[in-house]
Amino acid sequence: MIYVKKALNNNVIIAEHPEYEEIILIGKGLGFGKRPGDTVAGEQAEKFFVLKNTEEQKQYMKLLEYVDESFIALMDDIITRIEERFKVQLNEHIHVGLTDHLFFAIKRIREGLGVKNPFRKETELAYPKEYAMAEEIVESLSDQLDLTIPEGEIGFIALHIHSALTNRDLAEINKDTQLVASLVEIIEENLKITVDKTDMNYLRLVRHIHHAIERVQSGDYMEEQETLKNVLQEQYPVCYNLSWKLMKVMQQKLKKPVPDAEAVYLTLHLQRLMKR
Numbered sequence: 452m453i454y455v456k457k458a459l460n461n462n463v464i465i466a467e468h469p470e471y472e473e474i475i476l477i478g479k480g481l482g483f484g485k486r487p488g489d490t491v492a493g494e495q496a497e498k499f500f501v502l503k504n505t506e507e508q509k510q511y512m513k514l515l516e517y518v519d520e521s522f523i524a525l526m527d528d529i530i531t532r533i534e535e536r537f538k539v540q541l542n543e544h545i546h547v548g549l550t551d552h553l554f555f556a557i558k559r560i561r562e563g564l565g566v567k568n569p570f571r572k573e574t575e576l577a578y579p580k581e582y583a584m585a586e587e588i589v590e591s592l593s594d595q596l597d598l599t600i601p602e603g604e605i606g607f608i609a610l611h612i613h614s615a616l617t618n619r620d621l622a623e624i625n626k627d628t629q630l631v632a633s634l635v636e637i638i639e640e641n642l643k644i645t646v647d648k649t650d651m652n653y654l655r656l657v658r659h660i661h662h663a664i665e666r667v668q669s670g671d672y673m674e675e676q677e678t679l680k681n682v683l684q685e686q687y688p689v690c691y692n693l694s695w696k697l698m699k700v701m702q703q704k705l706k707k708p709v710p711d712a713e714a715v716y717l718t719l720h721l722q723r724l725m726k727r
Contacts, residue, residue: 455489458482459515463523465508466491475511475546477527510547518554525595526550529588533612536584545615552611556604557596568603570628572648573635575606577628577661578613585609630704631660634697641693642725656720660697663713667701672710680711683718690721 456465456473464482468474476491485491515523526549534541556566568574575582585608589600610628614621635657639646646653666672684691694717698709 452490455485455487455491457487458485459512460520460523462520463515464491465512473508477523479524507544507547510551514547514551514554518550522554523550525592526553529591532588533584533615537580537616539616541615542618545611548614548621549608549611552607553592556607557592557598557600560598560600566601566603566607568606570632571603571606573628573631573657574609576654576657577631578609581609581612581616582606584612626704627661627664630664630701631657634660634700637697637700638693638721638724641696642689642721644725646724650724652720652723656724659716659720663709663716664701664705667705667707667709670707672712675710675712676715680715683715687718687722690725691718693721694718 452469453474453476454467456467458464459482461483462477462479462481464476464485466474466476481491526546530541530545530549533545560566582605585605588608589605592598593600610621610624613619614624617624635646638644638656691714694714697717698713702709
């Protein structure tokens, strides 16, 4: 049996589950007239999820104080669509993070305030599947709410999706995206170029840097390429020296060693970009 601990509103209740302990149940009219200790049939719920983190439980309860029930239902549909697309059960913090973010983003848009996202393109290049899903969400929300949602919002939603898929903290993912953007600025400054962000070589470079950051953070280092490194150092000294400069910045920001092998791959990407 599932017992009601607290009805948060007409459609959402906190319940005691025999297997998962404390859970959040969502269903139309599910919480109407329910009191602590009442039983509820699991099949009545359209969705349930577990918020194991006490702080997230508090955040979700606070969320329901100002987010109306129709928006909670809308977000539940969106999260279900994401899970169906990626065929996974998302980290439950997306119920708090994405709902809170979109509620206030839509509020700002309706008040005529702009949405600025200087890292939108880097996000699109780094997480193309999440970005494509976010595009669909924005299109759907625009239709349902009769609202024009700026393109920059797609990038923010994509980051929330990636965070839930990888169980990584959103702040950490944001730092990675900002690091990539700062490395691109260093590249432009040192090579005295303005990169074309639609160019395939730029796309490959950004994706490589993102993967390099992930490898450094996980300790999954590449094999040394000593022979090729010597050749590149001789043939492409400008790009080779710049690759080491980028690696030092990465090492300072990530506070972890960056393997020497990265110099080879970065040099190749930089040379293609400069040649272009």
